[in-house]
Amino acid sequence: MNAPEKNVPKVAPVDFKTAPHFPIYMDYSATTPIDPRVADKMIPFLREQFGNPASRSHMYGWTAEAAVEEARGHVAALINADPREIIWTSGATESNNLAIKGAAQFYKTKGKHIITVKTEHKAVLDTVRELERQGFEATYLDPQDNGLITVEQLAAAVRPDTILVSVMLVNNEIGVIQPIGEIAAFCRGKGIIFHCDAAQATGKLAIDVQALKVDLMTFTAHKTYGPKGIGALYVCRKPRVRLEAQMHGGGHERGLRSGTLPVHQIVGMGEAFRLAKVEMDDEIARIKALRDRLANGLQDIEEVYINGDMDHRVPHNLNVSFNYVEGESLIMAVKDLAVSSGSACTSASLEPSYVLRALGRSDELAHSSIRFTIGRFTTEQDIDFAIELMKSKVGKLRELSPLWDMFKEGIDINSIQWAAH
Numbered sequence: 001m002n003a004p005e006k007n008v009p010k011v012a013p014v015d016f017k018t019a020p021h022f023p024i025y026m027d028y029s030a031t032t033p034i035d036p037r038v039a040d041k042m043i044p045f046l047r048e049q050f051g052n053p054a055s056r057s058h059m060y061g062w063t064a065e066a067a068v069e070e071a072r073g074h075v076a077a078l079i080n081a082d083p084r085e086i087i088w089t090s091g092a093t094e095s096n097n098l099a100i101k102g103a104a105q106f107y108k109t110k111g112k113h114i115i116t117v118k119t120e121h122k123a124v125l126d127t128v129r130e131l132e133r134q135g136f137e138a139t140y141l142d143p144q145d146n147g148l149i150t151v152e153q154l155a156a157a158v159r160p161d162t163i164l165v166s167v168m169l170v171n172n173e174i175g176v177i178q179p180i181g182e183i184a185a186f187c188r189g190k191g192i193i194f195h196c197d198a199a200q201a202t203g204k205l206a207i208d209v210q211a212l213k214v215d216l217m218t219f220t221a222h223k224t225y226g227p228k229g230i231g232a233l234y235v236c237r238k239p240r241v242r243l244e245a246q247m248h249g250g251g252h253e254r255g256l257r258s259g260t261l262p263v264h265q266i267v268g269m270g271e272a273f274r275l276a277k278v279e280m281d282d283e284i285a286r287i288k289a290l291r292d293r294l295a296n297g298l299q300d301i302e303e304v305y306i307n308g309d310m311d312h313r314v315p316h317n318l319n320v321s322f323n324y325v326e327g328e329s330l331i332m333a334v335k336d337l338a339v340s341s342g343s344a345c346t347s348a349s350l351e352p353s354y355v356l357r358a359l360g361r362s363d364e365l366a367h368s369s370i371r372f373t374i375g376r377f378t379t380e381q382d383i384d385f386a387i388e389l390m391k392s393k394v395g396k397l398r399e400l401s402p403l404w405d406m407f408k409e410g411i412d413i414n415s416i417q418w419a420a421h
């Protein structure tokens with residue numbers, strides 16, 4: 001017998017286009033709602049067109065294969081790649097694992113040193129840590145306080161046995177855009193493989209892998225209005241980059257990633273990336289105007305700090321710290337906004353955001369930070385609501401805060417010797 005369903009919470013489906021919806025979704029960098037046009041494209045592949053693209057002897061297989069190849073073309077087109085350079089994976093985590101472990105293991109006879117950055121996503125950092133456990137050596141670069149690294153920093157860290165560099169295109173917490181073109185050109189000049197995690201970049205800025213000269217680039221569908229559980233890895237063919245497979249089996253995807261292809265997911269990613277290419281320019285302009293409206297509104301509040309460079313940044317991200325506000329109370333106070341926080345109370349770890357800490361932010365400012373990430377379905381009313389809510393809640397919390405009183409009275413809080421306890 002099936003388990004009774006009575007304990008399953010019922011969540012009403014949200015129509016992001018029309019409904020006044022609470023909490024207002026401003027966490028587009030965690031994941032995006034799927035675009036209804038993407039969902040519509042996927043449905044036939046969950047129903048009548050269920051074939052396995054590896055089935056070569058009948059219509060069902062051929063139809064599925066054609067759909068997979070069409071989607072591969074759309075993904076390749078968004079980044080100016082050859083479709084043969086696109087390998088399907090289950091998402092950015094798997095693409096990062098395949099790229100980093102695959103390249104390190106293939107080129108291990110050339111050297112054992114890897115360089116990455118402290119503000120990378122855990123899917124990169126933990127993968128590099130695992131390689132360290134296997135005997136590789138790693139350098140983790142410190143970003144400047146605007147979140148960016150420079151090619152000079154990278155050059156200073158390179159050793160004769162450096163085989164791989166991994167630097168993300170867009171940071172997931174603060175939205176800053178790393179100088180990937182310069183970094184990639186530098187690596188190519190030195191014969192070092194360059195991998196870039198672009199999970200947060202698609203649809204937010206133009207990507208041309210040929211002009212950029214990257215060797216490996218990671219993508220995922222669910223940050224760009226596609227389904228979760230599907231991603232891709234770009235593997236450069238000229239010059240040819242080789243990888244050790246991490247998943248063994250039927251030899252799918254040129255032997256690099258075995259496993260029956262999830263056709264409905266792939267079709268969804270293809271459509272999401274096709275739409276991103278067609279609509280990107282208009283969307284960037286619209287979303288940037290909304291983000292700037294939010295930034296201007298929040299800057300009416302005293303003691304607000306923007307985290308990360310504002311010039312080299314994707315249009316949909318705003319990450320701010322509210323000084324003299326306790327992180328936990330702030331999260332509780334803004335329940336009507338679905339946002340992300342740099343405080344430890346929203347995560348499984350006990351540390352505040354390691355990204356903000358790497359930028360040199362104090363624990364207090366890292367704790368009291370909020371990441372607003374907006375997107376395709378965000379409206380001006382949503383933005384105005386968020387501004388008013390933040391003004392009122394931050395004001396109320398500060399009324400209760402002795403630290404705020406001291407700050408207002410001109411007492412330098414950093415000079416106080418707190419009693420140890």
Ligand SMILES: Cc1ncc(COP(=O)(O)O)c(C=O)c1O
Nearest residue numbers: 091092093121123172199200220
């Ligand atoms: C920069 C970056 N890399 C990797 C990932 C992991 O992506 P996925 O959920 O597709 O495995 C994310 C998503 O949180 C991300 O923001």
Ligand code: FES
Nearest residue numbers: 327328343344345
């Ligand atoms: S604000 Fe909750 S743990 Fe820091």
